[in-house]
Amino acid sequence: MTVEATFASPRSGGPPVGVQTSFDELGTPLREVTFCVVDLETTGGNPDSAGITEIGAVKVRGGEVLGEFQTLVNPGAAIPPFIAVLTGITDAMVASAPTVNEVLPTFLEFARGCVLVAHNAPFDVGFLRAAADAAGYRWPSFNVIDTARLARRVLTRDDAPNCKLATLAAYFKSPTTPTHRALADARATVDVLHGLLERLGSLGVHTLEELSTFSSRVSPAQRRKRHLADKLPHAPGIYLFTDDRGRVLYVGKSKDLRTRVRSYFTASETRSRMGEMLNLAADVIGIECATPLEAEVRELRLIAAHKPRYNRRSRFPERASWLKVTVEPFPRLSLVRDVKADGATYLGPFGSRRVAEQAIAALHEAFPIRQCTQRLSRSPGRGSACVLAEMGRCVAPCVGTVDVAAYAVHVEAVRRAITTDPSPVIEAITRRIRVLAEQQRYEEAIVHRDRMAAFVRSAARTQRLAALARCPEVVAARRLPDGGWEAHVIRYGRLAGAGVVPPGSPARAGIAVITASAETVEPPPPPRPAATAEETERILAWLEQPGVRLVELSGEWSCPVAGAESRIAWLDTAYDWREGHVDDSRGLRPGQSPLRP
Structure with a gap:
C-alpha cells in the first residue's frame, strides 16, 4: 500500500553522506546532557505563604562540575525560629540580601539549556515557578529529574532504609554532608545523581529520554531483550511482538519504531499486562509506513486480523451490530450483524448492544411503528391489539387498523430521521423529558436523555461514514x-x-x-x-x-445540512434546566442538563 514517489532533479556534487549512529546513540546520551542541580532553603513548605531564603545550584556535564551558583535571598518576612535553627539562616543574614525578583533572572540564565535536578523536585521547582509567576517572568520548559523519585525506583530497602538526601549521600559516599544549606545540599545531590546514573547504566538507561521515563517495573530479564529492537528502522510504522511460536502478542504503532520498541525494555512501560507480554516475547517485527495515517490504519487491520491477546481495543470489529429498518410490507427495527445490498436503511455500527438498544428505544419513542417480531402479510388477520397499541405507541398493523400505504408514512419518517434530520426524535424525547422533570422524576428523565444521545450520536456517525463511503x-x-x-x-x-x-x-x-x-x-x-x-x-x-x-x-462527498452532526454541539450544551427543574440532590451537578450525556 506504500509508495514513495521520488523524481530525479539536477544537482551538483555527489549525494549527501548519511551517518548511521549506533543503537545506543539514539536519543540524547546522558554524557552530553548538562544538569543544573538546584536546592532551596525556604521559610515554610507552601510557596503561597512562604518565601525563599537561599538558592544553591551546581552545573555538571559528563561528571565534571561546570559552575556553581549560590545566593541568600531576602524573603520579605521574618524567618520562623525553628527554620533559623534548622538552616542556620537568620533575619540578619538576609536583611541586605537581594529579593527573589532580583535573583531569579540570574539563576534562570545560569540554568538556561540545562535539565533541572532536585531532591524532591516538586518542592524546589514549585517555589521557583511560583516566584517566576509572581514576578511576571516566563518559566522555561525545563526537563526535570527528581533524584528522590528516581532513588525509589532504583534502590531497595536493602540498599538504603529511606530516600532522604542525607541517607543517600552517605550510601553513595558523597564527600559533602547535607546541612540544610542550599549549596552544600546541591553538591550532595550531584553525587547522588551520579550514583543513580551509574546504577541505571547497567540497566540499559543511556539517554535522557530513557532517564525521564525510567520505570523499575521492567525486570532485568525484560531489559536483556532490548536487542530485539536492533533490527528495527528509525522510522514510523507498525511493530508486532511475537512469541517463540510466531504468534502475534501485541501490535502497536510509532513515529520511531526503534526508539518505541526499545522503551518497552528500558524505560516507560508500566502496564502490568505489558510486563507479562514482554516475558513471552521472542521477536519483534517492524513494518515501515509512509505516513502516520497509514500506520494507524495498518495497526487496526493487523489487530483485527491477528486478535493479539494483549491488545484491548479494535480486536473484534466483526462483532459490531447495525440497526436495520427491515424490508417487508410492515417494516420494523431489527439488530443485525451485517449490512446487505437489500435497499434497507441502516444505522450504525454499534460496538455496544446497550447503546444500540437505547437508539432503538429513542426511535420507538418518536414513531408508532410496530415492535413485535412476527412476519406480517399485506393483509394481516384481525385480532386483539397489544398493550403498546392501547397506549397509542403503535398503529397496530397486526390487527388491520392501518394499511401498508398509511404505515409506510411512519416508516419513511423513521428513515428520514436516520439519514437526514433527527428533529422528530429530539422533539419527542425533549417533550417527554420536560414532563418528567416537572414531575421531579429525574432518574427517568436521564434514561430518556441517554436514549436520545445514543440515537443522535449514532446517526451522526452513520451519516459521516456514509458520506465518505459513497x-x-x-x-x-x-x-x-x-x-x-x-x-x-x-x-x-x-x-x-x-x-x-x-x-x-x-x-x-x-x-x-x-x-x-x-x-x-x-x-x-x-x-x-x-x-x-x-x-x-x-x-x-x-x-x-x-x-x-x-x-x-x-x-459526491456531503452530509445533510440538518443532519445529526449539526446537533452534537447542541446535545453537549443545551437544556441546563436553570428554571428549577433539576434538584442537585438527585445526583445532577449544578447546571447539568438531563439531556447532557
Whole structure:
C-alpha cells in the first residue's frame, strides 16, 4: 500500500553522506546532557505563604562540575525560629540580601539549556515557578529529574532504609554532608545523581529520554531483550511482538519504531499486562509506513486480523451490530450483524448492544411503528391489539387498523430521521423529558436523555461514514514541514494508497504515481464503508485537519445540512434546566442538563 514517489532533479556534487549512529546513540546520551542541580532553603513548605531564603545550584556535564551558583535571598518576612535553627539562616543574614525578583533572572540564565535536578523536585521547582509567576517572568520548559523519585525506583530497602538526601549521600559516599544549606545540599545531590546514573547504566538507561521515563517495573530479564529492537528502522510504522511460536502478542504503532520498541525494555512501560507480554516475547517485527495515517490504519487491520491477546481495543470489529429498518410490507427495527445490498436503511455500527438498544428505544419513542417480531402479510388477520397499541405507541398493523400505504408514512419518517434530520426524535424525547422533570422524576428523565444521545450520536456517525463511503475515490494531500507532500487515496471509505512526494519533486506527478498504485476496492452496500468504521473515522479525522487539500474527488462527498452532526454541539450544551427543574440532590451537578450525556 506504500509508495514513495521520488523524481530525479539536477544537482551538483555527489549525494549527501548519511551517518548511521549506533543503537545506543539514539536519543540524547546522558554524557552530553548538562544538569543544573538546584536546592532551596525556604521559610515554610507552601510557596503561597512562604518565601525563599537561599538558592544553591551546581552545573555538571559528563561528571565534571561546570559552575556553581549560590545566593541568600531576602524573603520579605521574618524567618520562623525553628527554620533559623534548622538552616542556620537568620533575619540578619538576609536583611541586605537581594529579593527573589532580583535573583531569579540570574539563576534562570545560569540554568538556561540545562535539565533541572532536585531532591524532591516538586518542592524546589514549585517555589521557583511560583516566584517566576509572581514576578511576571516566563518559566522555561525545563526537563526535570527528581533524584528522590528516581532513588525509589532504583534502590531497595536493602540498599538504603529511606530516600532522604542525607541517607543517600552517605550510601553513595558523597564527600559533602547535607546541612540544610542550599549549596552544600546541591553538591550532595550531584553525587547522588551520579550514583543513580551509574546504577541505571547497567540497566540499559543511556539517554535522557530513557532517564525521564525510567520505570523499575521492567525486570532485568525484560531489559536483556532490548536487542530485539536492533533490527528495527528509525522510522514510523507498525511493530508486532511475537512469541517463540510466531504468534502475534501485541501490535502497536510509532513515529520511531526503534526508539518505541526499545522503551518497552528500558524505560516507560508500566502496564502490568505489558510486563507479562514482554516475558513471552521472542521477536519483534517492524513494518515501515509512509505516513502516520497509514500506520494507524495498518495497526487496526493487523489487530483485527491477528486478535493479539494483549491488545484491548479494535480486536473484534466483526462483532459490531447495525440497526436495520427491515424490508417487508410492515417494516420494523431489527439488530443485525451485517449490512446487505437489500435497499434497507441502516444505522450504525454499534460496538455496544446497550447503546444500540437505547437508539432503538429513542426511535420507538418518536414513531408508532410496530415492535413485535412476527412476519406480517399485506393483509394481516384481525385480532386483539397489544398493550403498546392501547397506549397509542403503535398503529397496530397486526390487527388491520392501518394499511401498508398509511404505515409506510411512519416508516419513511423513521428513515428520514436516520439519514437526514433527527428533529422528530429530539422533539419527542425533549417533550417527554420536560414532563418528567416537572414531575421531579429525574432518574427517568436521564434514561430518556441517554436514549436520545445514543440515537443522535449514532446517526451522526452513520451519516459521516456514509458520506465518505459513497465516494468511489478521494485523493487528498497535505504539505509536510520539509516542503514535501503526504498523500492518501481513499476509495469507498477505505485507505487504498499512501505515499510521500519528496521536497522539490512535482507534486501532481508524485500523487499520480501513488494513485495509480493504490488498491482496487469494490463498492460495499450502503451505508457501510469498505473498511471498518474505526478505520474510516481515522481517515475522516485526517481529512478534516487544517492544511489538507482535496486533489481529486469522484462522486459526491456531503452530509445533510440538518443532519445529526449539526446537533452534537447542541446535545453537549443545551437544556441546563436553570428554571428549577433539576434538584442537585438527585445526583445532577449544578447546571447539568438531563439531556447532557
